[in-house]
Amino acid sequence: MITLVLGGARSGKSRYAEDLALRRPAPRYYLATAEARDHEMALRIREHQRRRADDWITLEEPLELPGALRRHGAEAGATLLVDCLTLWLSNLMGAGRDIDATTAALVAACDGVRGEAIFVANEVGLGIVPNNALARAFRDHAGRLNQAVAARADRVVFVAAGLPLVLR
Numbered sequence: 001m002i003t004l005v006l007g008g009a010r011s012g013k014s015r016y017a018e019d020l021a022l023r024r025p026a027p028r029y030y031l032a033t034a035e036a037r038d039h040e041m042a043l044r045i046r047e048h049q050r051r052r053a054d055d056w057i058t059l060e061e062p063l064e065l066p067g068a069l070r071r072h073g074a075e076a077g078a079t080l081l082v083d084c085l086t087l088w089l090s091n092l093m094g095a096g097r098d099i100d101a102t103t104a105a106l107v108a109a110c111d112g113v114r115g116e117a118i119f120v121a122n123e124v125g126l127g128i129v130p131n132n133a134l135a136r137a138f139r140d141h142a143g144r145l146n147q148a149v150a151a152r153a154d155r156v157v158f159v160a161a162g163l164p165l166v167l168r
Helices: 013-022 039-051 065-073 085-094 099-112 133-152
Strands: 002-007 028-032 056-060 079-083 116-122 155-160 163-166
Touching: 002 013, 002 133, 013 079, 013 116, 013 155, 028 065, 065 079, 065 099, 085 099, 085 116, 085 133, 099 133, 116 133
Parallel strands: 002 116, 002 155, 028 056, 028 079, 079 116
Antiparallel strands: 155 163
C-alpha cells in the first residue's frame, strides 16, 4: 500500500501521516529527508522527533531515498514514513541531481514495498507564480514529483487545517 499525504505548510499533514503509520504494527521506519542547515530547521526536526515514540527506526535520507525505500520496503509488513518529498526535492536540486531520473527511481522503488509506504509532500502549486527561475523550477519539479507519486499511490489524502480530504 502506497499513500501520499499532501498539504500546505503547517497543515497537519505530518501528524496525519504519523497517525496512519501508528495504526500499523512495527517495525516503523521514519525516513527523514530534512537537514538541519539553520536554527529554525533544527527546531522543526526536534519537534518531529519528540512526537515519535521510541519504537520508530529513524533513518536520515536527504538524497538516497529510492535506495532506502528498496532496502527497507522489502521487509514484509514494515511501514515506511517518508517526511518529506518536498525537502528531498530541495536537497536533490541543491546537489545538482537529475530530478526526472531520481523521481522515476523513487516511483519504481514503490513496486518493491511489501508493507506500507506513506509519503508526505507539500502542495506548493496553489500560490502565486514565483518571480524567479529557481523558485519556478522548484515549484514545477514539486508538482511533477507529486503527480508521479500520486499516480502510483493507492491512496492520496490532502490535509488542510488538520482535516483530511481523501482524493483517492
